[in-house]
Amino acid sequence: MLSLPPSVRIYLCTAPTDMRRGFDGLAALARDVLQQDPLSGHLFVFGNKRADRVKILYWDRSGFCLWYKRIEKGRFHFPDGATASVQLDAAELALLLEGIQLQHAVRRPRFVPQSHVIASA
Numbered sequence: 001m002l003s004l005p006p007s008v009r010i011y012l013c014t015a016p017t018d019m020r021r022g023f024d025g026l027a028a029l030a031r032d033v034l035q036q037d038p039l040s041g042h043l044f045v046f047g048n049k050r051a052d053r054v055k056i057l058y059w060d061r062s063g064f065c066l067w068y069k070r071i072e073k074g075r076f077h078f079p080d081g082a083t084a085s086v087q088l089d090a091a092e093l094a095l096l097l098e099g100i101q102l103q104h105a106v107r108r109p110r111f112v113p114q115s116h117v118i119a120s121a
Contacts, residue, residue, distance in 0.1 A: 003090075009042040010088040012096075014081035017046035019053050023064040026057040034085045038064075045093065051075040054097065069097060077101040 004010075011034050021029070026046060027038040036042065044057045052075050056067040079086050079102055092102055 004043075007041075009040075010045060010090065010093050011036055011042060011085045012045040012078065012088055013047070013085055014078065015084065016049035017055070019046075019048045019055060021046075021055075023057070023066060026055060026066070027064060030057065036085075043093070045088070045096075047076055047078050051078060071099055074099045077103070079103065 011030070013029060013034060015033070017026075017029065026044065029046065030036050030038040030044040034044065036044070038044065038057065039059045041059055041061075046055045046057070047053065052071050054069045054071075054076055058065050058067075076096060076099055078096070088096070095102055
């Protein structure tokens, strides 16, 4: 499981990306296509047309980092989107990187604490 702070957002580019792009090319896509700041510390996920490669770009306060994965058998299952990007949570990204279809994953109900109002005495 990925361990990311809740403040980190994950943006998946829904259009196929040329995997020859490097740091600057992917940062330009994050800025121009996804309309996000590549220096924000958020993760930007890009996949190729054959859906067998993924690159994740992020800024770590001193420079860009690039994580690259090629799946050897099967393919990644990217969600379809009418927009340029889809926002994922860390669990969904972990499933995507394992080649699991997000559309078929079942999310069980979770506990959501109710806000309590403490009456002053």
